[in-house]
Amino acid sequence: MSARPKALIALKPEANLHTFGPGQRERLESLVDLIRAAPVELWDEPRVADQLGEVEILITGWGAPVIDRAVLAAAPRLRLIAHLAGSVKGLVDPSAWERGIVVTSGGAANAQPVAEYTLGAILLFNKRAIRLRDLYRQERRSLKVERHRTPGIGNYRKTIGIIGASAIGRRVIELLGPFSFEIVLYDPYVSAEEAQRLGVRLTDLDTLVRESDVVSIHAPATPQTHHLIDARRLGLMRDHALLINTARGSLVDQVALTEVLLSGRIEAVIDVTDPEPLPPDSPLYDLPNVFLTPHIAGSIGTEAYRLTELILNEIERFLAGRPLEHSVRGELLERLA
Helix, strand or coil, rough: CCCCCCCEEEEHHHHHHHCCCCHHHHHHHHEEEECCCCCCCCCCCCCCCCCHCCCCCEEEEECCCCCCCHHCCCCCCCEEECCCCCCCCCCCCCCHCCCCEEEECCCCHHCCCHHHHHHHHHHHCCCCCHHHHHHHHHCCCCCCCCCCCCCCCCCCCCCEEECCCCHHHHHHHHCCCCCCEEEEEEEECCCHHHHHHCCCCECHHHHHHHHHHHEEEECCHHHHCCCEEHHHHHHHHHCCCCCCCCHHHHHECCCHHHHHHCCCCEEEEEECCCCCCCCCCHHHHHHCCCCEECCCCCCCCCCCCCCCHHHHHHHHHHHHHHCCCCCCCHHHHHHHC
């Protein structure tokens, strides 16, 4: 490989505007020779077929076109796919690993803002801050925080249930460490020894849902996790418990969730839905026990620069012949988000 390998960037133009922070584009161009300045949006654009024949490093991001077998066949010199976003599942064809192409992702960096969002939601909702904000706005007088208005208020010694020891789930566990929480975990791939190292109590999913004051979902979307939280498991949740979903909307039965939230029995922080977005007439937009956001938990704004920094570091390691810190293992692809 030459000292300055040829590279292409492939992502949506609007994503390109928010991908590179101060000095990061210049740093990239000091490491590679970009075949073209503008990012590729579609593989069938003029001249892209010829450019794929030259490319050694492919830098992808949100909205990048799928790298299927045909694209890989058109790029015989390709050695590294560096993804400036989270998951590469559904983006990179498994044959890339068979060919020995190294794939790396900014998923670890994207885990940080999702974990921060989750921590903020836990602390604020256990404090009943959103509910009391609305009540204060409505009554506009000094409020005595009566228990019947704010049952279960407070963060001390609450049980937090984490579904999925993904990169995000593990970062949430770390961020919860300084607080007086008991943390329980459900993940079929985590051993008792690993759970002990994480400082959590490993349990089955029904027990986690039944015993937790907060249930936070951090598992991947797979056929096995579709509607993992269904009507039955929603029925197991404690009265006034909080459900947080920053993973994928398909992990929760949306119809069943809407029904239980309409009853007012539990609360929810929902950043992802199924479908996404919800239809305009969904009651979840207006329920006082629901905090609904438009898929913002992941990296947005300046947070995207953290992903770019991670990928630039990975490219430097690759060019220096050092092991990558965030390479994606092809055999684990189905278990990824």
